[in-house]
Amino acid sequence: MKQKNRGKIVIYILTIIVLLILLFPFFVALSTALKPLKEVYTSPPHWIPHKLWWRNFTDVWIKYPLAQYFVNSFIIASGATVFNIILCIPAAYAVSRLKFYGRRTLLFSFLVVQMFSPIIVVISLFKIFAKLGLVDTLSSLIIVNTVFTLAFSIWMLNGYFSTIPIEIEEAALIDGCTRLKTITRIILPIALPGVVTTLIYTFITAWNEFMFALTLINTAAKRPLTLGLYDLVGRWEVQWQYLTAASLFAIAPVIILFILIEKQLVKGLAGGAIKG
Amino acid sequence: MKVGAVEPIEKYLSKKLLDNIEPGAMEARINNILYALPVAIGPRFLYYRTDVFQKYGIAGPPDTFEEMLADAQKINNPPNFYGVGMSGKKYTELTEFAYYLLGNDGYFFKINPDGSYGKCRINDEAGVGALTFMNDLVNKYKVTEPGVTAYTRDEVQDLFVSGKLGIMLSGAFTESILKQRGATFKWGYGLIPHFAGKHRHALVITDSIMMFKASKNKKAAAKFLEFFYQDKWRFEFDKLVGFPPVLKSVGKLPYFQAPIYKVMVESMPGAKGWPLIPEWAECNDIIWDAIGATFLGQKTPKQALDEAAAKIDRIREE
Amino acid sequence: MNKDLTPYSKRKTTFWSTESMLAYLLLLPCMAILIAFMFYPIVYVFLMSMYKTNRIGMLVRFIGTGNFRTLFNTREFWEVTIRSVIWTVLAVSVKTLVGLAIALLLNVDFKGRKLARTLVILPWASSVPVSAMLWQWTYNYDFGLLNYTLKITGLWKNPPHWLGYPLSAFFANLYVDIWIGIPFMALVFLAGLQSIPPNLYEAAQVDGTNLWQKFYYITLPLLKPVLLIATLLSSLWTFNDFNVIYILTKGGPVNSTDILITFIYKYAFTFLKFGPASAMAVVTFAILLVLSLIYARFYFKIERE
Numbered sequence: 001m002k003q004k005n006r007g008k009i010v011i012y013i014l015t016i017i018v019l020l021i022l023l024f025p026f027f028v029a030l031s032t033a034l035k036p037l038k039e040v041y042t043s044p045p046h047w048i049p050h051k052l053w054w055r056n057f058t059d060v061w062i063k064y065p066l067a068q069y070f071v072n073s074f075i076i077a078s079g080a081t082v083f084n085i086i087l088c089i090p091a092a093y094a095v096s097r098l099k100f101y102g103r104r105t106l107l108f109s110f111l112v113v114q115m116f117s118p119i120i121v122v123i124s125l126f127k128i129f130a131k132l133g134l135v136d137t138l139s140s141l142i143i144v145n146t147v148f149t150l151a152f153s154i155w156m157l158n159g160y161f162s163t164i165p166i167e168i169e170e171a172a173l174i175d176g177c178t179r180l181k182t183i184t185r186i187i188l189p190i191a192l193p194g195v196v197t198t199l200i201y202t203f204i205t206a207w208n209e210f211m212f213a214l215t216l217i218n219t220a221a222k223r224p225l226t227l228g229l230y231d232l233v234g235r236w237e238v239q240w241q242y243l244t245a246a247s248l249f250a251i252a253p254v255i256i257l258f259i260l261i262e263k264q265l266v267k268g269l270a271g272g273a274i275k276g
Numbered sequence: 277m278k279v280g281a282v283e284p285i286e287k288y289l290s291k292k293l294l295d296n297i298e299p300g301a302m303e304a305r306i307n308n309i310l311y312a313l314p315v316a317i318g319p320r321f322l323y324y325r326t327d328v329f330q331k332y333g334i335a336g337p338p339d340t341f342e343e344m345l346a347d348a349q350k351i352n353n354p355p356n357f358y359g360v361g362m363s364g365k366k367y368t369e370l371t372e373f374a375y376y377l378l379g380n381d382g383y384f385f386k387i388n389p390d391g392s393y394g395k396c397r398i399n400d401e402a403g404v405g406a407l408t409f410m411n412d413l414v415n416k417y418k419v420t421e422p423g424v425t426a427y428t429r430d431e432v433q434d435l436f437v438s439g440k441l442g443i444m445l446s447g448a449f450t451e452s453i454l455k456q457r458g459a460t461f462k463w464g465y466g467l468i469p470h471f472a473g474k475h476r477h478a479l480v481i482t483d484s485i486m487m488f489k490a491s492k493n494k495k496a497a498a499k500f501l502e503f504f505y506q507d508k509w510r511f512e513f514d515k516l517v518g519f520p521p522v523l524k525s526v527g528k529l530p531y532f533q534a535p536i537y538k539v540m541v542e543s544m545p546g547a548k549g550w551p552l553i554p555e556w557a558e559c560n561d562i563i564w565d566a567i568g569a570t571f572l573g574q575k576t577p578k579q580a581l582d583e584a585a586a587k588i589d590r591i592r593e594e
Numbered sequence: 595m596n597k598d599l600t601p602y603s604k605r606k607t608t609f610w611s612t613e614s615m616l617a618y619l620l621l622l623p624c625m626a627i628l629i630a631f632m633f634y635p636i637v638y639v640f641l642m643s644m645y646k647t648n649r650i651g652m653l654v655r656f657i658g659t660g661n662f663r664t665l666f667n668t669r670e671f672w673e674v675t676i677r678s679v680i681w682t683v684l685a686v687s688v689k690t691l692v693g694l695a696i697a698l699l700l701n702v703d704f705k706g707r708k709l710a711r712t713l714v715i716l717p718w719a720s721s722v723p724v725s726a727m728l729w730q731w732t733y734n735y736d737f738g739l740l741n742y743t744l745k746i747t748g749l750w751k752n753p754p755h756w757l758g759y760p761l762s763a764f765f766a767n768l769y770v771d772i773w774i775g776i777p778f779m780a781l782v783f784l785a786g787l788q789s790i791p792p793n794l795y796e797a798a799q800v801d802g803t804n805l806w807q808k809f810y811y812i813t814l815p816l817l818k819p820v821l822l823i824a825t826l827l828s829s830l831w832t833f834n835d836f837n838v839i840y841i842l843t844k845g846g847p848v849n850s851t852d853i854l855i856t857f858i859y860k861y862a863f864t865f866l867k868f869g870p871a872s873a874m875a876v877v878t879f880a881i882l883l884v885l886s887l888i889y890a891r892f893y894f895k896i897e898r899e
Contacts, residue, residue, distance in 0.1 A: 124635035196600035258719035426758025
């Protein structure tokens with residue numbers, strides 16, 4: 001009995017240490033966001049604000065065009081998610097259910113595409129968008145985010161679809177269902193958790209995207225959150241109490257969404273590697 | 277300008293307007309053709325702690341860099357207080373190096389008779405002298421904050437404003453930050469120093485307004501410029517931005533006789549701007565690397581600048 | 595209407611079967627977009643790597659391997675490439691080890707485990723660019739709370755100017771990348787651990803094996819497929835981790851923290867040298883392709899087991 005308790009205490013201590021280390025920058029952000037300007041720039045700094053300066057959380061919306069950044073991020077992320085899901089459900093169905101020439105190569109190429117990572121392509125994408133007259137538009141970012149989450153989404157959805165037993169579908173087909181009906185009436189409802197996970201993951205990925213926004217957006221009013229906040233750091237003087245407050249607002253929605261899908265996401269990522 | 281998008285502006289504007297602009301601010305003159313008018317000029321000058329100087333019995337701001345070093349050594353008090361601020365982290369402006377380079381009668385490029393830029397000359401005697409002096413401040417005399425390669429100009433500013441530096445070379449914006457953060461110490465202004473025996477050349481940064489060749493109604497655009505440069509609008513703009521006036525006439529207004537503006541106006545004659553070449557971003561990057569490498573002790577000033585100059589000449593030839 | 599009822603694995607694949615046609619139809623919109631915005635740009639990058647390009651990315655003159663030859667002769671290129679490899683190896687190793695350790699920790703049933711699990715996700719869940727900015731502030735020598743905390747807890751009497759010196763900046767960047775990647779590893783391994791049937795451990799307990807032996811002979815082998823996938827994905831992501839380094843140090847000081855991806859970006863968008871940048875991008879692709887093929891080999895070998 002004693003040993004079990006001692007073991008438990010060790011576990012608790014370890015967990016707390018791990019959490020303290022992992023969450024350190026968030027504590028820093030909170031501490032800074034609750035200080036007034038003068039307190040932020042004291043050296044050496046201190047953890048507990050002399051007085052909790054909650055005003056920063058409201059002032060930041062006035063001081064910076066935070067709302068505009070939020071709106072932009074939202075437009076880009078939802079646009080990308082919608083297009084993504086329209087394109088990838090049929091594609092994932094085809095890959096998961098149908099046998100066709102080149103299926104294996106296609107699957108492999110989706111993995112390969114992960115490797116390309118946007119960077120390699122951003123160089124030519126910039127040119128393409130310039131030709132299309134889409135540089136410095138939100139549309140360009142919607143397209144880019146759709147494209148670069150497609151491969152991943154198809155891979156994930158393929159995994160989720162493949163866990164549905166083929167017999168259910170075959171039974172429906174015997175009964176006279178069209179393929180389309182099987183997709184919408186049978187596959188999607190059962191794979192719903194997986195689909196929702198992929199949807200949300202696409203949204204999160206687009207929300208967090210930075211490099212393309214950096215390359216393609218010039219106008220201040222069009223900046224999404226990631227670029228907007230980054231730009232504020234480069235100014236003549238950075239007001240970290242506002243920036244940390246803004247950062248906390250910026251990451252809150254994604255954290256919430258992420259927690260919702262986390263279990264399913266991990267299942268999908270580890271895919272066939274974990275049986276069950 | 278090579279891409280041919282910008283319209284030379286001179287012929288659209290009245291002589292009265294052109295003469296009213298401070299000559300040092302007319303940065304956008306390339307190969308002697310004027311392409312743009314200055315909207316805001318940011319002259320650079322020196323801030324110093326009058327209270328600390330008083331404590332150590334130093335009379336006023338230093339005139340030469342050598343004096344600045346002597347002053348810095350007196351007031352240097354690590355680890356809480358350092359003599360002079362120095363930025364060593366790559367930044368969009370080369371300001372720190374420019375102050376010392378220009379103050380040593382140096383410049384980035386040789387200027388050809390026709391006004392175009394020739395070979396890179398940062399590695400000539402003036403350039404190497406400037407960088408050596410900067411490096412000595414950091415590594416030999418240690419009168420700057422340590423770890424200069426971690427500080428951009430803004431971060432040096434943060435140090436000065438929170439009271440840890442005695443001297444800092446900066447622009448008008450530092451003033452507003454000092455006020456904003458309620459700095460309780462006393463500070464004063466001086467001109468950017470020069471090296472003994474050399475001329476004083478301050479640095480001036482201008483933002484300009486230009487007219488595109490594609491502009492359909494050039495006459496109307498010109499009219500707008502004449503309007504925009506009327507005294508009363510320029511006054512409002514300059515008051516708002518905190519920058520000194522671009523127009524000589526506005527410069528004479530009483531508002532701009534405050535000490536800080538006096539210093540700024542005084543610093544204008546002989547002021548020089550950045551070289552206007554398309555490869556400047558890359559040159560900037562190369563020179564910063566040379567400076568950083570010197571501060572980190574990876575190269576000697578001469579080595580670093582020689583390599584940088586060679587690189588710059590190479591990319592300009594392409 | 596497809597009434598094909600033969601068992602899935604036994605169906606024959608011909609190019610022109612109705613099933614294939616349906617598949618292609620379903621894939622068409624998706625492939626069209628991918629071809630336009632992914633494959634074509636990739637091809638264009640390959641092209642640019644073999645041409646001399648001008649400042650706005652237009653192909654000027656075919657020079658074949660010219661860009662590559664100049665590249666392989668530039669010392670910085672090799673420094674950056676080697677650094678990218680070291681960066682990836684170090685980061686992925688630490689992430690894997692720490693992730694595994696945390697997974698083992700969280701696999702134990704204790705009160706508050708669910709909360710801990712949710713909190714562990716945070717570094718991964720929050721936006722990388724935003725986190726990087728928060729870290730930039732944390733690393734600040736004068737006003738940042740990291741050095742302050744290290745000093746007053748006595749953990750590190752004289753912490754360095756993190757982002758100011760080459761070595762410390764490299765590790766500062768590395769730490770943030772690891773910090774962001776740990777949750778993914780921990781969660782994937784946890785899922786893997788939880789799928790190991792407990793009766794295996796019970797049987798081992800009866801046999802009198804100790805903790806370490808249980809880990810080495812039961813846990814590790816069963817985790818192999820998960821380990822492989824996780825490290826492969828992580829390697830791909832880490833090698834191309836642009837955001838952390840760009841935001842924290844932009845590759846500085848004096849290019850000492852540049853890895854291939856930030857270096858490529860600099861060449862392309864600061865210097866406007868699209869030819870050499872594309873050549874480097876091709877090299878990156880080659881490296882990652884080789885890496886994936888090696889992993890694929892291991893993975894399919896395991897799948898067959």
